[in-house]
Amino acid sequence: MTAPPPPASTVPAPPPVVRGGRSFVRTAALAALVAAVAAIAIVALGGGGGYRVTATFENAGQLVVGNQVWAGGRPVGEITDIGLTDDGRARVEMRIDDDSILPLRRGTRARIRAASLSGIANRYVELTLGPGTAPTLPDGAAIPPDRTQAPVDLDQVLNALDERTRQGLRALIRGSGAWYAGRAREADAATRYFAPALQATTRLTAELVRDSQTFERFLRDASRAVGAIAERRDELSQLVANANATATAIASRNRDLDAALAELPGTLRQANSTFVDLRSTLDDLDVLVAASKPATRRLAPFFQELLPLVVDARPAIADLSALVSSPGADNDLIDLVARSPRLADLTDVVFPRTIRTLNRSLEVVDYARLYTPDLAAWFTKFGAVAANYDANGHYARVQPIFSRFRLNGNQLELRPRTDNLLDAFQPGRYRRCPGASVQRPPDGSAPLSAPGCDPSAVPPGP
Structure with a gap:
């Protein structure tokens, strides 16, 4: 019998075959070292795979490494590196893993967006792909700064304001909160009329632009009127100051009026004899x-509704007392009457010029007043034109409709195929009169005749 072979661990390895001497061994060792270093670099740097592109922004906008890159409404990659350029801009490196959009093409835009307002480092980069016919961008290409957009944070806007403006904005916000406190239902009801008002404004603006000459003349006349008022700004400022002093003086004499009302019962008692003499009358x-009895029957419900007003008017009467007479100089209506000659001298100069203006x-x-219904209608329709929006922002959708029907008397019938469907359009209608944007009403109340308009420019139809 032959002995079994020794375990594998005890079998000695065959001696290496050395060819070419020591130089060959050194070369092999150096190659192995280079290969190991390359493998470590690949693993440490995230190694191969992925299409890379860089973009230069004005600022990084709170981006961090690992944030997502989106395109077409879905994530396609992530941020791999953020650095600074020589001129202090943010250089953002992105890796694109979605092969369906690769390669990127020239004209691609990059924009930093915020996923929500509830976090800090919740930004991502949105890519707007370039046209499919544009040249491709190779791996490692750069998107220039003119095709990138960094976000503008609210704190940047507030930091651009000076201290006085920020205090005014703070007061406005607090005042708005106090104004709408407890009036949520009224505010909601008022908001419902906002869109109709904008739609009416749209139509009014269109009418104003159509008659550009009259509109320009209106602006020139308004400018002259404002200029005439500005020439007398000193007199107007003095008038306002005097009115303020008068109102202050009136408010400080409420005690005198209260004293007069307190003396009224005694005055009435002294007038008792006079009232006795009135019996014969x-x-x-x-x-x-x-x-008068038939006519006064309706006064009872009127006085019942008037009673709450009289009760609520008591504070106003007390204020009227201070308005008419108050202790001190230049603080009540009596002092105002005494100073009326000075006010009359001022009004002799200011009021006639204001009247002429x-x-x-x-x-x-008068001309602009005729277009008040059209202005209201434009306000009601303006908001609906561009109410829809998508990832690129708001957009307006316009669709021409060519009717295949026509109205023959009181019957709706199908148009013959030989009819021109564009007969309903009226080109060249630029001088419509007020109220001519709809069909003429049966009572003939519209359109209104105004200088410079064409009464025949009305929509087709009965």
Whole structure:
């Protein structure tokens, strides 16, 4: 019998075959070292795979390594590195793993967006792909700064404001909160009229633009009116200051009015004798009262509704007392009457010029007043034009409709195929009169005749 072979661990390895001497051994060892270093570098740097592209932004916008890269509404890669350029801009390196959008093409845009407002480092880069016919961008290409967009944070906007502006904005926000406190239902009801108002404004603006000459003349006249007022700004400022001083003086004399009201009962008692003498006169008035009874029957419900008003008017009467007479100088209505000659001298200069300015603008105001319904209609329709939006922002959708039907008297019939479906369109209608944007009503109340418009420019139809 032959002995079994020894275990594998005890079998001696065959001696290496050395060819070429010591130089061959050194070369093999050096090659193995280079291969090991390359393998370690590949593993440490995230190793092979993935299409890489860089983009230069004005700032990194709170991006961090590992944030996602999106394109077409889905994630396609991630941020691998963020650095600075020589001019202080942010250099962002991205790895694209989705082969369906590769390779990127020239014209691709990059934009830093925020996933929500509830976090800090929740940003991502959105790619807007370039046209499919554009040249391709090779692996490692760069998107130039003119095709990138960094976000603008709210704190950047607030930091751009000075201290006085920030205090005013803070007061506005607090005042708005106090204004709408407890009025949520009223605010909701008012908001429902916002979109119709914008739609009406759209139509009004279109009408104003159509008659550009009249609109330009209106702007020139308004500019002249404002200029005339600005020339007298000193007198106007003095008038406002005097009115302020008068109102302050009136408010400080409420005690005098209160004292007068306190003396009223004694005055009435002293007038008792006079009222006794009025009895004979009242007897003569019985005939008038008897004749007035049918008409006064409706006064009872009126006085019932008037009673709450009288009760609520008591504070106003107390304020009126201070308005008429208050202790001190230049603080009540009596002092105002005493100073009226100075006010009259001022009004002799300011008011006539104001009246002349208003008279000159009456023609423009009368013309613009005719288009008030069109202005309201434009406000109601303006908001619906671009209400829809997608990933690229708001957009307007326009669809022409060519009707295959026509109205023959009171019957709706199908148009013959030989009819021109474009007959309903009216090119060249730029001078519609007020109210001519819809069909003429049966009562003939529209359109209104105005200078410079065409009454025949109305939509087709009965």
